[in-house]
Amino acid sequence: PKMRLSCKVKGRDYFGSLVWDGRNPGEAVLEEMPRHERFRKGDTIVTSGYSAVFPEGIPVGTIxxxxKEHDDNFYALRIRLLTDFSTxxxxxxxxxxxxxxxxxxxxxxxNDSRTNP
Structure with missing residues (x-):
């Protein structure tokens, strides 16, 4: 439940953090997705590649x-996971x-980025 996985909508470059909110083992939430972008029910969510664990493009679920998130600048997307972790x-x-x-x-x-702005 504490894991955060960097994911994106397939075919787009916007990414956010996929988290489990503890409600349903078959669903998760993709946080911090830009509000100016349009998302559709059924869009596929894949791993972004910004992880040392998962390469880019692994299918995770669908929207x-x-x-809107609490500050109204981002969307939180509810995702139906492709894997039912309860089974x-x-x-x-x-x-x-x-x-x-x-x-x-x-x-x-x-260390290099701190010394070379």
Whole structure:
């Protein structure tokens, strides 16, 4: 329930954070989607690629509704997930042997951006 996954609407470059609000195991919310953009029921949600865990383009779900967020500058999209997590019985955990190297490279980029504005 604490996981946030960077996702986007398939074919568009706007991305937000997919979170589970604890209501329904078959649904999640894609937060911080720009209000000036038009979203349609049935649009496909995919991973954005802005993650060390999931590559870009993995289908996650479809839009079932949208609503304004509390500050009115963004939409929160309600997503029907393609996987019903309440019925999972077998999962596969994949270890990333390169994770430590990736983390060290990312830390180096962060240090470079602080010293070179």
């Amino acid at each position: 079932i509704s949208h609503e 999972l019985s077998t999962v596969r955990v994949i270890a990333n042997d390169m994770r430590q190297e990736l983390d060290s490279l990312t830390a180096g980029e962060e």
